[in-house]
Amino acid sequence: MHWLKSLNASEQVALLFVVLFGFLMLLTVGLFLNSLRERVDEEARRASELTWERVRRDLRAAWIGGCMFWVAWISGPLGATLLFALFSFLALREFITLVHTQRSDHRTLIVAFFVLLPVQYMICGTRFFDLFTVFLPVYGFLALPIVSALTGDPQRFLERNAKIQWGVMVCVYGLSHAPALLLLDIPGNTGRGAFLLFFLVMVVAASQIAQEIATRTLRRRPVARQISRSFSMRAWWIGTVTGAVAGLLLYWITPFKAGQALAMAFLTSGAAGFGGLVMKALKKDAGVLYWGNRSSITGAVGLLDRIAVLCFAAPVLFHSVRWYFQLPLGYR
Amino acid sequence: MTPAAFTGQLLAFIARLITGAQGHWKGCPPKAEQRIYIANHQSHFDLVLIWAAFPHELRAQTRAIAARDYWTKSALRRWLTTEVFNAIYVSRTRANPDEDPLEPLAEALANGDSLVIFPEGTRSSKGNPMPFKSGIYHLAEQFPHVQLIPTWIDNVQRVMPKGEVVPVPILCTVTFGAPIQLREGETKADFLCRAREAVMEQRPDPTLVGRLVEAD
Numbered sequence: 034m035h036w037l038k039s040l041n042a043s044e045q046v047a048l049l050f051v052v053l054f055g056f057l058m059l060l061t062v063g064l065f066l067n068s069l070r071e072r073v074d075e076e077a078r079r080a081s082e083l084t085w086e087r088v089r090r091d092l093r094a095a096w097i098g099g100c101m102f103w104v105a106w107i108s109g110p111l112g113a114t115l116l117f118a119l120f121s122f123l124a125l126r127e128f129i130t131l132v133h134t135q136r137s138d139h140r141t142l143i144v145a146f147f148v149l150l151p152v153q154y155m156i157c158g159t160r161f162f163d164l165f166t167v168f169l170p171v172y173g174f175l176a177l178p179i180v181s182a183l184t185g186d187p188q189r190f191l192e193r194n195a196k197i198q199w200g201v202m203v204c205v206y207g208l209s210h211a212p213a214l215l216l217l218d219i220p221g222n223t224g225r226g227a228f229l230l231f232f233l234v235m236v237v238a239a240s241q242i243a244q245e246i247a248t249r250t251l252r253r254r255p256v257a258r259q260i261s262r263s264f265s266m267r268a269w270w271i272g273t274v275t276g277a278v279a280g281l282l283l284y285w286i287t288p289f290k291a292g293q294a295l296a297m298a299f300l301t302s303g304a305a306g307f308g309g310l311v312m313k314a315l316k317k318d319a320g321v322l323y324w325g326n327r328s329s330i331t332g333a334v335g336l337l338d339r340i341a342v343l344c345f346a347a348p349v350l351f352h353s354v355r356w357y358f359q360l361p362l363g364y365r
Numbered sequence: 366m367t368p369a370a371f372t373g374q375l376l377a378f379i380a381r382l383i384t385g386a387q388g389h390w391k392g393c394p395p396k397a398e399q400r401i402y403i404a405n406h407q408s409h410f411d412l413v414l415i416w417a418a419f420p421h422e423l424r425a426q427t428r429a430i431a432a433r434d435y436w437t438k439s440a441l442r443r444w445l446t447t448e449v450f451n452a453i454y455v456s457r458t459r460a461n462p463d464e465d466p467l468e469p470l471a472e473a474l475a476n477g478d479s480l481v482i483f484p485e486g487t488r489s490s491k492g493n494p495m496p497f498k499s500g501i502y503h504l505a506e507q508f509p510h511v512q513l514i515p516t517w518i519d520n521v522q523r524v525m526p527k528g529e530v531v532p533v534p535i536l537c538t539v540t541f542g543a544p545i546q547l548r549e550g551e552t553k554a555d556f557l558c559r560a561r562e563a564v565m566e567q568r569p570d571p572t573l574v575g576r577l578v579e580a581d
Contacts, residue, residue, distance in 0.1 A: 126385075126534040136526050142533040 046227045049286070050103055053231075057092075057099055064088055094339060102234070106227045110216050114158035117212040120340065121150055125204040127337045131319045132196045137186035141197055144180045149173045150205050157209050160216050162355070169206040174198065199315075204337070207344030210351040217351070219288050219358050228286040229354070232294075233301060237346050239279035240302030241309070244272025260314045269306045276302025293357065301350045308345025312337075369448035373424070376449070380417035384410075384524055384537040388418035391567070392543030393514060395420050399479055402427070402541070403501055404516035405494040405564055406483035410525050410532060411518050415481055416450065418539040425451065427479040430470070432457050453480070467503055474508050484560070488527070494564060497557045505547040505556070512544035515560065517567035540567040 040048065068085040105113040125146065134142060149169060156165045178194050214233060215226040253265035280298020284291045366374075380386050388395065404415060412429050419427060431452040436442050446452040453469050465471075470480060482504075484497035505513060520537040545563050547556055 122382075122534065126383075126536060129534070130520070130536040134523070136523075139526055139529050139533060143531050146534055147531070 043224065045286075046106065046225065049227065049231060050106070053099055053102075057096060061092055061096075064092065098234070102227075102230070105212065105215060105230075110158055110160070110212075113212045113215050114154050117157075117208060118150065118154040120336070121154070121205045121208045122146070124208065124337045124340060124344075125150065125200050128200040128204050129197070132200065132315075133319070134196065135186070135189070135193055137184050137188075138181070138193055138197065140184050141177055141181045141194070144176060145197055145201050145205075149176070149201060153205055153209050154212075157213050157216065160218075162213065162217070165209075165213060166352070169201060173201060173206075177201070203312075203341070203344045207348055208340065210347035211343060214347065214351055214354075217354065219354070225288075229288075229350075232280065232283055232287050232298075233347060233350050234343070235283060236276045236280045236298045236301050237305045237342055240272040240276025240305055241342060243275035244268050244306055244309075247271040257310070257314075260317055261310060264310050264313070269303075272306050273299060273303045276305070288358075297350060297353050297357075300353055301346045304349040305342040305346040308342050311345070312341040369444075372445075373449045376413055377417040377424075380410075380413045383532050383534045384414055384417075384521070386414050386417040387536070387538045388420075389538055389540045391540055393512070393541055395423060395541075397423060397426065398512060399474070399477055399510075400427075400512045400514050400544070401474075401479065401501065401504060402481045402514045402516045403484050403497075403560060403564060404481065404518055404539075406485050406488050407518065407522040408488065408525050408527075410521050411483065412450070412481070414518060414521055414537060415516065415539050423479075426477075427481060428453050428473055429481045430455050430483075434458070467500055470500070470504060471507060474504065474511060480504075484557075494561060497561050499553055499557065501560060502547070502553045502556050509547060513546065513560065514544055515542040515563035515567055516540065517542075517564055517569075519569055538569060540569060542567040 064085075068081065068088075070081075101116065105116050108116070129142060129145075153165070153168055153173075156168055177197055178190075181190065181194050181197075211230060211233070214229045217226055217229065218224075247268040248263040248265065251265065251267055251271075253267045255262050255265055257264060277295050277299035280301070281291060281295040283298075284294030287294055289297060377386075402415065404411065416424060416427075416429070429450055429452045431446045431450075431454055433454040433456045436446045436452070436454065446454070453473050455466055455469060456464070457466075470482075473480060482501060484501045485495045486498045487495075489495045501513065504511075517540045518537065519540065520535060523533070523535045524537060525532045542563060545560060551559075
């Protein structure tokens with residue numbers, strides 16, 4: 034531990050990546066070797082092949098996620114912002130494709146894609162965080178219906194605008210808080226933003242995995258059967274508490290004390306768990322099961338499925354960190 | 366890389382960024398055979414989209430059709446159509462009654478190139494394509510060995526509705542169906558009707574999505 038503390042910030046971050054990629058490497062090799070094991074009967078072999086297929090997909094996602102994280106870090110504020118801006122763009126594209134906008138929404142969509150999204154990330158990249166938190170909820174919220182009203186189509190006005198507002202809030206506002214965490218300078222924690230993002234991702238991942246396992250094994254009565262046949266409050270609690278514990282175990286990489294880390298991880302993973310349910314409701318409403326359904330009407334790639342929970346968790350963590358550390362308004 | 370090749374790559378990249386431009390090869394593999402792709406036409410964006418959906422190797426020898434009067438007006442337009450897209454010019458008005466408007470197409474096919482044709486002749490804004498023009502029938506008659514691939518471009522009308530200039534990012538697909546050919550003794554009207562139905566069959570069925578087995 035003393036040795037760890039003697040390293041400077043960038044060396045610590047480098048170590049974080051070495052550990053992360055080392056772990057992924059071990060996991061990949063281990064699972065690959067396991068898949069090579071001889072299976073005696075046909076049944077078991079088929080089952081193991083299916084599992085390997087699924088595991089490989091998850092592994093690939095983990096590798097891609099890890100590499101993205103690394104690229105975001107080494108490329109600095111500009112690179113991180115651009116990278117997440119691209120993700121936002123792709124996610125919003127997927128969202129808008131599936132909620133079926135009308136012809137008269139064209140101008141509104143142009144504003145959402147080519148004005149609000151770039152401006153939000155520009156504000157993020159320049160670390161102008163007091164404007165960053167209100168730009169979309171205040172100015173964007175008003176700008177979109179104005180553009181929409183100017184096109185002069187009153188048909189389903191509220192519904193059409195609500196769809197676009199929602200897409201912007203989830204895919205742009207929510208996701209833009211991930212690079213913001215990377216860029217947030219907390220006194221005494223300068224240059225170690227990567228740990229905050231890492232903290233967020235690990236906490237969310239732990240809670241999601243725990244919730245998934247809990248729903249598989251517990252088989253509790255679902256709270257909202259029409260929306261999700263698997264979501265139960267018990268599973269949510271298990272996921273959230275697991276996320277909180279993961280946060281507690283990781284407190285030493287964050288600027289928080291143990292108790293604070295626990296509280297923040299609790300909030301974050303709770304938001305992620307409910308966020309997943311909300312996204313499921315949205316999907317049911319749009320008539321799809323995955324955002325990137327395979328038989329696809331649209332050929333969506335399913336990015337939104339992977340990052341939706343992050344979109345809900347990131348703003349919560351970002352706000353609670355800023356609020357807790359009482360970073361003054363306009364603090365960069 | 367020549368400027369033309371670079372522009373081509375750039376345009377394909379932009380089309381992919383905005384629409385995804387996913388090619389679904391349902392009825393035939395993306396092979397470098399001689400083919401005529403017959404597609405529905407809803408937007409100016411169609412050509413770039415179908416072109417971006419092709420694998421890189423197919424683009425050079427798959428040629429689109431451009432209206433001569435429109436696409437030779439300025440140097441830029443001419444450069445785009447000849448150098449980048451390697452398009453074939455077709456006159457919309459006949460200079461003399463003997464001129465065959467299909468001649469440049471027949472020439473390209475005789476050279477071994479593939480073609481992209483929008484047989485409706487113009488853009489249709491309502492759901493179903495308009496009746497097909499007879500050009501493809503004559504080409505199918507003259508070149509019986511060339512496969513006709515029915516192609517459906519989906520969702521593109523949402524990207525750029527008529528009258529708008531800026532495209533909105535929305536995912537589109539291009540579905541390629543099984544090849545059709547002119548049957549022995551088939552009349553022109555029957556063939557055109559069958560070709561149109563084959564194109565419409567490639568339309569992805571939105572109701573399919575709801576019937577998927579619940580994975581949750």
